[in-house]
Amino acid sequence: MAKTNFVIAIDGFSSCGKSTVAKALAKQLNFVFVDSGAMYRAVTLYFIQQGVDMEDEGGVASAIEDIHIDFVPNNQQTQILLNGEDVSDAIRTMEVSSLVSEVSALKQVRTAMVAQQQKLGAKRNIVMDGRDIGTTVFPKADLKVFMTADPYIRAERRFAELAAKGEQLTMEEVVENLAHRDHIDSTREESPLRQAEDAIILDNSQLTQEQQLEFVLDLYQQAKKSSAK
Numbered sequence: 001m002a003k004t005n006f007v008i009a010i011d012g013f014s015s016c017g018k019s020t021v022a023k024a025l026a027k028q029l030n031f032v033f034v035d036s037g038a039m040y041r042a043v044t045l046y047f048i049q050q051g052v053d054m055e056d057e058g059g060v061a062s063a064i065e066d067i068h069i070d071f072v073p074n075n076q077q078t079q080i081l082l083n084g085e086d087v088s089d090a091i092r093t094m095e096v097s098s099l100v101s102e103v104s105a106l107k108q109v110r111t112a113m114v115a116q117q118q119k120l121g122a123k124r125n126i127v128m129d130g131r132d133i134g135t136t137v138f139p140k141a142d143l144k145v146f147m148t149a150d151p152y153i154r155a156e157r158r159f160a161e162l163a164a165k166g167e168q169l170t171m172e173e174v175v176e177n178l179a180h181r182d183h184i185d186s187t188r189e190e191s192p193l194r195q196a197e198d199a200i201i202l203d204n205s206q207l208t209q210e211q212q213l214e215f216v217l218d219l220y221q222q223a224k225k226s227s228a229k
């Protein structure tokens with residue numbers, strides 16, 4: 001049967017503003033938006049709360065069975081629910097950020113999350129952001145964007161975001177966390193972060209949010225035209 005939905009994959013490094021662009025694009029196009037990083041963060045939060053040992057394969061497997069993640073629209077926001085509880089803020093703490101790359105490198109975690117993500121995008125028009133969306137989750141996505149930005153600018157953005165939430169961190173700690181996550185995300189065995197061959201690069205170091213949205217909307221129009229051919 002012919003495919004009727006349109007899938008947009010947005011990948012890239014940590015704190016590049018992927019979710020901001022993906023969310024704005026989904027809103028503009030009236031597509032579903034899924035932040036796949038939020039799913040790995042929710043799993044990490046669960047591991048912290050339940051004291052799951054990452055080295056214990058059996059423990060990890062049974063923990064995954066007990067994890068149910070849902071996205072629920074709420075006014076302008078999408079809440080993320082972990083076993084029915086709203087964890088939208090709890091997954092953004094530095095405690096979660098410092099463990100999430102290790103948890104998301106686990107094969108069992110990836111297999112479970114990728115399957116859920118594929119299900120979410122199977123029949124819908126969707127914008128999904130993450131690290132391996134264009135390479136592993138939706139290798140046949142209709143449009144793939146790979147986002148990057150100057151590391152210092154990324155750290156500044158992340159620092160401001162955390163400070164606004166009252167997290168007391170130094171700029172060095174933020175720089176270190178980003179470098180640490182980039183390293184693990186791009187060197188892990190299971191679907192490492194890398195640019196898909198057919199992805200288009202968006203370096204947003206010097207672009208406003210409006211300019212980024214304009215850029216991806218333009219790409220969407222072009223991709224739409226060529227998929228209609």
Ligand code: DC
Pocket residue numbers: 014015036037038040041100101104105129130131132133181185
């Ligand atoms: O997008 P984010 O920074 O909230 O993602 C948190 C972590 O989740 C990131 O360090 C790596 C992992 N992640 C992943 O491995 N694969 C994805 N598709 C999305 C995120």
